[in-house]
Amino acid sequence: MKNRKKVHILLCLTALIGVNGCDTIDCTLNNTVVMTCDFYQDGKAVQLNDTLTVTANNPDVVLVNRKLNASKLALSLSYFNEVDTLLFNVSGKDYKLTDTLWIEKTSYNHFESPDCPVNMFHHIIQVQSTHLFIDSVTITRGEVDFYEDENLQIHFYPAAD
Amino acid sequence: MKTRTCRYIFILLLISLLCPVAWGQNRKNSKPKEKAPLLSGIGVGIDLCGLVMKAAGAKFANMEISGRVGLKEKFFPIFEMGIGDCTRYGGETTNVFSTRAPYWRIGMDYNVNKKLNGNRFLVGVRYGFSSYKYDFSCPDFTDPVYGTVRPLELEGLKGNNQWLEFCIGFETRLWSIVRLGYNIRYKMQTLQSYSELGTPYYVPGYGRNDDTAFGGTVNLTFDIGKTARNKNQKSLFGKRKNREKEPQEDVKPAEESPRAAKRRGERKGEVKAADTSTEKK
Numbered sequence: 530m531k532n533r534k535k536v537h538i539l540l541c542l543t544a545l546i547g548v549n550g551c552d553t554i555d556c557t558l559n560n561t562v563v564m565t566c567d568f569y570q571d572g573k574a575v576q577l578n579d580t581l582t583v584t585a586n587n588p589d590v591v592l593v594n595r596k597l598n599a600s601k602l603a604l605s606l607s608y609f610n611e612v613d614t615l616l617f618n619v620s621g622k623d624y625k626l627t628d629t630l631w632i633e634k635t636s637y638n639h640f641e642s643p644d645c646p647v648n649m650f651h652h653i654i655q656v657q658s659t660h661l662f663i664d665s666v667t668i669t670r671g672e673v674d675f676y677e678d679e680n681l682q683i684h685f686y687p688a689a690d
Numbered sequence: 691m692k693t694r695t696c697r698y699i700f701i702l703l704l705i706s707l708l709c710p711v712a713w714g715q716n717r718k719n720s721k722p723k724e725k726a727p728l729l730s731g732i733g734v735g736i737d738l739c740g741l742v743m744k745a746a747g748a749k750f751a752n753m754e755i756s757g758r759v760g761l762k763e764k765f766f767p768i769f770e771m772g773i774g775d776c777t778r779y780g781g782e783t784t785n786v787f788s789t790r791a792p793y794w795r796i797g798m799d800y801n802v803n804k805k806l807n808g809n810r811f812l813v814g815v816r817y818g819f820s821s822y823k824y825d826f827s828c829p830d831f832t833d834p835v836y837g838t839v840r841p842l843e844l845e846g847l848k849g850n851n852q853w854l855e856f857c858i859g860f861e862t863r864l865w866s867i868v869r870l871g872y873n874i875r876y877k878m879q880t881l882q883s884y885s886e887l888g889t890p891y892y893v894p895g896y897g898r899n900d901d902t903a904f905g906g907t908v909n910l911t912f913d914i915g916k917t918a919r920n921k922n923q924k925s926l927f928g929k930r931k932n933r934e935k936e937p938q939e940d941v942k943p944a945e946e947s948p949r950a951a952k953r954r955g956e957r958k959g960e961v962k963a964a965d966t967s968t969e970k971k
Contacts, residue, residue, distance in 0.1 A: 590836055608833035609840055638842060640826055640888035643780035643787040647828050647842060647888075 556645035557675060563603035564632075564651070564673045566681040570688060576600040577685075579621045586614035586629075606673060608636060608649040619662055630666065631657045639674070650674045653681075662686060726763035726806060731915025733758045733766075733869070737907045740772065750776035750892045754907070758799070760915060763806060766799040766814070774820065774894020784829050791822030793895025795855070808863035812873065816855035820894045823848055826887075847885035851893045854878045861909065869911040877903045 568575050576598050583593035583604060592604050592615070607613050615630040633655040640647045651673040656666045667682040735756045743751040754772025761767070777788040797816030803809055823846045831842035854877070861871020879901055884890055890899050897903045 585836065588836060588838075592835070605835040607836045607838070608831075609838055610836075638844065638887050640785065640828075642889070642891055643778045643785040643826075644783065645780075645785075646783060647785065647831055649833070 559675055562648050562673060564606055564680045565677050566602045566683050567679050568600055569682050570685045579619045582618040584616045606651050626661045628659045628661045628663045728762055730763040731760035731913050733911045733913040735909040735911035738910055739908045749778050752895055764801050768797055768799055770795040776892035778891050786827045787891040789822055789824035791820060791894045793820035810861045812859045814857045818855060818895050819852045821850050822894050824890045844887060847887060849884040849890045851896055852881040853896050854880055867912050867914055869913050872908045873906060875905045877905060
């Protein structure tokens with residue numbers, strides 16, 4: 530009987546210590562927030578045969594450097610700017626064209642745990658562009674978050690017959 | 691997977707509830723049934739676990755008190771309330787999460803122990819809820835691509851959680867009206883809402899914010915009432931007072947040894963006289 534009482538006290542103490550038990554860190558593996566842009570021509574998805582470089586204007590950051598045969602892009606948006614200015618440089622054998630994209634957006638924080646890095650999600654309000662080789666830009670999904678679904682459709686001018 | 695786990699827990703709880711009833715049926719005829727009054731006691735308790743966790747500098751702690759009523763020494767409707775406190779620093783980040791808010795639980799315990807011996811084996815259910823505000827900060831919040839740094843301070847984000855708890859516990863009478871017990875709890879979230887900016891790391895009263903969680907308390911309870919002061923109950927410390935005198939059996943006194951008789955010089959003559967009287971007979 531005495532042993533049973535001792536076991537009872539021991540269990541109480543063990544419970545007291547053991548409740549503050551294990552701890553795990555569960556951060557999302559896919560934790561990059563990028564705006565996904567797909568290229569279209571004549572209403573169909575196309576691949577850009579020229580060399581494409583995308584730079585941000587303020588501050589000067591190279592987002593895509595001399596990419597060949599691009600059919601889609603994953604671009605990081607700034608955390609704190611209200612409007613991002615992106616320069617699309619397309620260069621071929623004997624030409625070099627630059628179109629500018631203005632992306633107006635709102636940004637908001639997203640956190641999951643103190644152990645995980647804080648991310649910034651965005652909501653695209655409006656997109657404007659110059660029209661040297663870009664015909665139009667359509668917003669297909671305004672929310673820019675962990676899901677890498679298509680956010681923008683960049684339509685090029687129809688191919689010359 | 692989760693539904694299967696829940697099913698197993700339900701089955702286990704059901705078995706733990708039903709088995710003692712079955713055992714009790716077998717023993718029915720062997721012993722007279724002990725009866726407890728309808729209102730068998732009122733108890734006020736405090737969770738030592740939360741206090742120890744707070745003192746030890748744990749990441750989070752629930753400091754709670756509870757009040758309960760004993761009905762027939764079987765059913766214990768219980769109300770628990772406390773303050774959940776958490777300040778959590780990121781392991782490899784500079785993030786800080788903090789909250790401090792009250793929480794409430796209502797529920798019922800069932801005493802599986804048929805005997806009124808001061809020990810209680812309790813199975814029970816609780817429904818908990820908490821409405822709270824939480825803060826999140828990151829002093830060097832940096833845009834990794836554009837390189838700009840701006841401190842992040844999010845304050846007063848609102849959260850709301852409700853959850854269900856299944857408890858198994860044991861408690862015993864330490865001394866007089868003081869009881870000590872512990873219980874282990876399996877918790878399941880039933881309703882949760884929080885700011886779209888981020889998930890709270892900790893929910894007051896629930897613990898770390900996962901779909902399910904394990905927890906436990908070590909309760910020091912002051913139980914006042916008829917059954918709580920039952921004279922026949924065993925206490926872990928202290929003597930049983932006012933114990934009824936058991937009828938003494940007719941036991942023959944042991945014959946005194948000659949050595950013992952020698953030690954007591956004054957009785958020597960009496961012993962000798964007794965010896966001579968027996969010899970004469």
